[in-house]
Amino acid sequence: IFNEEKRTLLDIFDDPNIIALDSWDIMGKLLVQTSLTSGLEMVYNEILSFDGSEMYYYKANWGGVKFDNLAYHFKDGIPLGIHKSDGQLILRPETGTVLNEDDEILILAEDDSTIDFTPTQIYNPKEYPYADIRLESSSKKILILGWHSVAEIFINECSDYLDEAIIDIMFDNPSERFVNRINEMKEEYEDFEINLISAAALNYDKLKSTNPFEYDSVIILSQDANEQTPDKIDSDTLMILLALRRIMKEEGRQIDDTHIITQVLNSENQDLIIQTDVDDFIISNKLITMVLAQLSEQPDMKKFYDDIFQEDGSELYVKPAHLYFKDLDRRSCTFADAIRMAQLRDEICLGIRYGKLSMNPKENFGVILNLPKDAQITLTKDDFLVVLAEDEL
Numbered sequence: 001i002f003n004e005e006k007r008t009l010l011d012i013f014d015d016p017n018i019i020a021l022d023s024w025d026i027m028g029k030l031l032v033q034t035s036l037t038s039g040l041e042m043v044y045n046e047i048l049s050f051d052g053s054e055m056y057y058y059k060a061n062w063g064g065v066k067f068d069n070l071a072y073h074f075k076d077g078i079p080l081g082i083h084k085s086d087g088q089l090i091l092r093p094e095t096g097t098v099l100n101e102d103d104e105i106l107i108l109a110e111d112d113s114t115i116d117f118t119p120t121q122i123y124n125p126k127e128y129p130y131a132d133i134r135l136e137s138s139s140k141k142i143l144i145l146g147w148h149s150v151a152e153i154f155i156n157e158c159s160d161y162l163d164e165a166i167i168d169i170m171f172d173n174p175s176e177r178f179v180n181r182i183n184e185m186k187e188e189y190e191d192f193e194i195n196l197i198s199a200a201a202l203n204y205d206k207l208k209s210t211n212p213f214e215y216d217s218v219i220i221l222s223q224d225a226n227e228q229t230p231d232k233i234d235s236d237t238l239m240i241l242l243a244l245r246r247i248m249k250e251e252g253r254q255i256d257d258t259h260i261i262t263q264v265l266n267s268e269n270q271d272l273i274i275q276t277d278v279d280d281f282i283i284s285n286k287l288i289t290m291v292l293a294q295l296s297e298q299p300d301m302k303k304f305y306d307d308i309f310q311e312d313g314s315e316l317y318v319k320p321a322h323l324y325f326k327d328l329d330r331r332s333c334t335f336a337d338a339i340r341m342a343q344l345r346d347e348i349c350l351g352i353r354y355g356k357l358s359m360n361p362k363e364n365f366g367v368i369l370n371l372p373k374d375a376q377i378t379l380t381k382d383d384f385l386v387v388l389a390e391d392e393l
Helices: 004-013 023-036 040-048 067-073 149-161 176-188 204-209 230-250 267-274 284-297 299-308 335-343 361-366
Strands: 054-058 078-083 089-091 104-109 140-145 165-171 192-198 217-220 259-264 280-283 315-320 330-334 348-353 367-369 376-380 384-389
Touching: 023 040, 023 149, 023 217, 023 259, 023 284, 023 315, 040 054, 040 284, 040 315, 040 348, 040 361, 040 367, 054 299, 067 078, 067 335, 078 299, 078 348, 089 299, 140 149, 149 165, 149 192, 176 192, 204 230, 217 230, 230 259, 284 299, 330 335, 335 348, 335 376, 335 384, 361 367
Parallel strands: 140 165, 140 217, 165 192, 217 259, 259 280
Antiparallel strands: 054 104, 078 089, 078 104, 315 384, 330 376, 348 367, 348 384
16 A cells, blocks of 8 residues: 555554555665665565575573574574564564563574474584674765656665765656656755756666766666556666666776666566676565565564664665674684674674675575574675674674
């Protein structure tokens, strides 16, 4: 339901079987998150699908165990939070938090049948020299090619994540109403510099003149605000991606100079999009369908989605491994060790992403979640940890 007032109205029924979502709201938030951290589409795709690992609520006789050590009591599964008897979900509980008898946990596991709490700790992770460094918060320069209502949500969400930003919007022949809306947004977001470029992104020379690879992120949306055909929108997106790839080669740029993000409306076009070297793509219809399917199975899981799809609280990130391991060149360790190193930053490690596989769809673009805790992994400065954290720094 796209109208916020109507969604609020449904709360009057106080019926757990009625769950209302705004799919564009979720998409806007996902665009912001993927613009800050690459690889999230693959993470969400596994968590939300019924293939691979997914989220479950689980209860056991905890015996006074601390949440800090809980992951090492499961052969399969990574605990992410505590679901209290009053309905509150606490992600990344504070260090030293002891589980009560009536507490459930939220856990990422292969299947509910494989979740088994062992009173005795099974794994004893090793602690390596800790890097103890943070990424620097910086102003972002963002280019939006095209427009859609999701873009307004994107800019609004950016105001929660970024202190300042330059946002250039390239749109062909904007209407007076659209120009007025952009002017209104300039006043609404005083810390942002919002500019409208009246030009067609599908025109190669005009696209090149914007110097797209001078931006931190390029986000490709619908080129026609009235276009409703998914395949036409995806076709335009593909042409722009091919043009960007040509500009990149002509200017001698590297693929990681600028983060290119696009929305794919028809999942059947995924393979074509991948061939353009895009950093991230969000298959919107498929993703929202998976969210609805998950909620039909576990309505209480909406608390988790509400938490991770907003700026406050905990969210999913894909962070460089060198933030965790000091002087990282090549580090061999177990996955349990990686979980421990993330805990030193008050984060929860869900998996890894190998940088060398980030463009390989057959290897899930390098993303592996919920590895066996005794699995041997080798991390380099080009690799990442998938974590539940407070921020991207």
